[in-house]
Amino acid sequence: MQRDPLEVLRTVWGYPAFRGLQEEVIRHVLDGGDALVLMPTGGGKSLCYQVPALCLDGLTIVISPLIALMQDQVAALTQLGVRAAMLNSTLEFREAMRVERAMEQGELDLVYVAPERLKALGFLDLLARCRLALFAIDEAHCVSQWGHDFRPDYLELKLLHERFPDVPRLALTATADAPTRREIVERLDLGAGRVFVAGFDRPNIRYRVVPKLQPKAQLLGYLGREQAGRSGIVYCLSRRKVEETAAALEEAGFDALPYHAGLDKEVRAANQDRFLEEEGLVMVATIAFGMGIDKPDVRFVVHLDLPKSLEAYYQETGRAGRDGLPSEAFMLYGLDDVAKLKSLLARSEVQSERQRHVERQKLEALLGYCETTRCRRQVLLAYFGEELPEPCGNCDVCLEQPASFDGTELAQKALSAIYRTGQRFGAGHVIDVLRGESSERIERLGHDRLSVFGIGRDLAPHAWRSVLRQLAALGLIEVDVEGHGGIALAGGCRAVLRGERCVSLRRDPTPTRGSDRRKGI
Numbered sequence: 309m310q311r312d313p314l315e316v317l318r319t320v321w322g323y324p325a326f327r328g329l330q331e332e333v334i335r336h337v338l339d340g341g342d343a344l345v346l347m348p349t350g351g352g353k354s355l356c357y358q359v360p361a362l363c364l365d366g367l368t369i370v371i372s373p374l375i376a377l378m379q380d381q382v383a384a385l386t387q388l389g390v391r392a393a394m395l396n397s398t399l400e401f402r403e404a405m406r407v408e409r410a411m412e413q414g415e416l417d418l419v420y421v422a423p424e425r426l427k428a429l430g431f432l433d434l435l436a437r438c439r440l441a442l443f444a445i446d447e448a449h450c451v452s453q454w455g456h457d458f459r460p461d462y463l464e465l466k467l468l469h470e471r472f473p474d475v476p477r478l479a480l481t482a483t484a485d486a487p488t489r490r491e492i493v494e495r496l497d498l499g500a501g502r503v504f505v506a507g508f509d510r511p512n513i514r515y516r517v518v519p520k521l522q523p524k525a526q527l528l529g530y531l532g533r534e535q536a537g538r539s540g541i542v543y544c545l546s547r548r549k550v551e552e553t554a555a556a557l558e559e560a561g562f563d564a565l566p567y568h569a570g571l572d573k574e575v576r577a578a579n580q581d582r583f584l585e586e587e588g589l590v591m592v593a594t595i596a597f598g599m600g601i602d603k604p605d606v607r608f609v610v611h612l613d614l615p616k617s618l619e620a621y622y623q624e625t626g627r628a629g630r631d632g633l634p635s636e637a638f639m640l641y642g643l644d645d646v647a648k649l650k651s652l653l654a655r656s657e658v659q660s661e662r663q664r665h666v667e668r669q670k671l672e673a674l675l676g677y678c679e680t681t682r683c684r685r686q687v688l689l690a691y692f693g694e695e696l697p698e699p700c701g702n703c704d705v706c707l708e709q710p711a712s713f714d715g716t717e718l719a720q721k722a723l724s725a726i727y728r729t730g731q732r733f734g735a736g737h738v739i740d741v742l743r744g745e746s747s748e749r750i751e752r753l754g755h756d757r758l759s760v761f762g763i764g765r766d767l768a769p770h771a772w773r774s775v776l777r778q779l780a781a782l783g784l785i786e787v788d789v790e791g792h793g794g795i796a797l798a799g800g801c802r803a804v805l806r807g808e809r810c811v812s813l814r815r816d817p818t819p820t821r822g823s824d825r826r827k828g829i
């Protein structure tokens with residue numbers, strides 16, 4: 309006999325009602341259907357399988373790759389009086405035996421299992437001796453090589469299905485761009501199941517992306533002017549930058565803490581606890597920070613460096629405003645970020661050509677988002693396969709309406725300067741040549757005698773940087789992957805140079821303070 313899901317929700321969790329798609333998903337599962345559920349972080353995915361686990365007779369197996377989250381979930385469920393346990397490498401042999409026996413004897417409703425278990429000797433035989441009700445596959449994007457955390461063990465899930473074809477499966481993820489989605493369905497053989505997509509829009513988050521000119525000053529200005537006394541996260545790419553930024557904020561009188569994987573475990577835990585408990589703290593962190601953090605009143609998320617992809621950006625910015633109140637995602641973006649990401653990409657362990665292609669496309673999507681003259685929310689949601697019919701009115705593009713202009717001639721000048729100087733110099737040098745700024749180095753190289761020397765005098769350095777950034781986003785120039793930041797021409801630029809292709813550029817706001825000559829663009 310099945311228990312009524314709403315009654316289970318009320319009596320076990322004490323919640324009055326289901327949220328969003330939860331009820332629909334649960335009904336579908338209780339009817340024995342397979343499904344893929346795409347819901348943003350914090351959307352309430354866990355209840356989609358936890359409630360059915362209690363409604364159905366038999367055992368629900370939850371495949372979950374994150375041992376820490378698994379522990380939290382099992383602890384929380386046990387507190388609610390749910391018969392839940394886990395099987396992973398942290399358990400002692402005797403404890404694991406005890407769990408396995410309880411599974412066979414029908415004494416458990418939910419067991420969380422790490423994916424590597426699937427390969428363990430005798431594990432499938434153990435499952436065959438249990439009365440199985442449901443397989444829940446959490447973080448299902450781990451089966452996709454397109455996704456950013458591919459786990460080979462997830463491929464074993466297909467075997468699980470072949471061995472137990474009658475047990476329904478519920479796959480869940482917060483990462484849901486179209487290619488990942490297709491790959492999950494294909495690799496898990498979920499073609500016959502339903503796909504539930506919960507809205508990814510976070511209307512209370514205001515998206516802003518600004519050119520990176522003087523990152524430290526820009527960050528201090530932003531925190532001081534717009535976010536004083538509020539809690540937020542500042543993401544940086546490297547541990548060193550985390551340390552430096554946290555120290556600079558402290559010095560400027562902010563309550564700031566560092567967080568990265570290189571810190572002692574105790575320090576990390578202490579900093580995280582302080583962030584969760586206190587108000588008005590700024591956590592300066594690498595992306596190691598945030599998984600499973602459930603702080604409702606994070607008012608802002610700043611990216612001092614580009615995130616790895618739009619999915620990552622969505623996840624990271626999604627930590628703001630869980631309470632539904634106005635919050636902000638603020639990103640500084642410069643060409644040196646592109647160079648850095650590209651060199652990471654070049655050095656990464658990822659071997660296959662296909663994987664590299666995937667990574668490049670992701671980077672392009674991200675750059676497209678940064679340089680867009682369309683509503684940012686529309687661009688972001690479109691990436692997740694969701695259409696927002698009207699511009700949102702709550703992003704910088706909607707609010708400030710950046711003008712676009714015909715930048716074909718500027719593009720031609722920049723491309724020519726890159727070409728004439730040999731396609732190996734960085735933005736600073738190319739801009740000096742364009743503006744006719746002579747120096748000992750430029751004379752030594754003979755670049756002051758080139759036809760392009762000084763053809764761009766009338767444009768300020770920051771405006772040239774903006775042009776170069778946009779040319780990179782458009783794929784017309786390549787930022788060198790060797791890590792020197794040298795710029796080369798890329799496919800498509802010929803048509804521009806021959807005047808067969810027009811280039812529309814956005815006019816970035818003029819910086820208000822100081823010079824931007826040296827800092828990355």
Ligand code: ADP
Pocket residue numbers: 323324325326327330347348349350351352353354355
């Ligand atoms: P996800 O796994 O999608 O990130 P969770 O399952 O952890 O999200 O849920 C996020 C939060 O929302 C949790 O604190 C959970 O208890 C709460 N929640 C989920 N569904 C409901 C509901 N129907 N009513 C009240 N709270 C809910």
Ligand code: ZN
Pocket residue numbers: 682683684685686699700701702703704705706
């Ligand atoms: Zn908008």
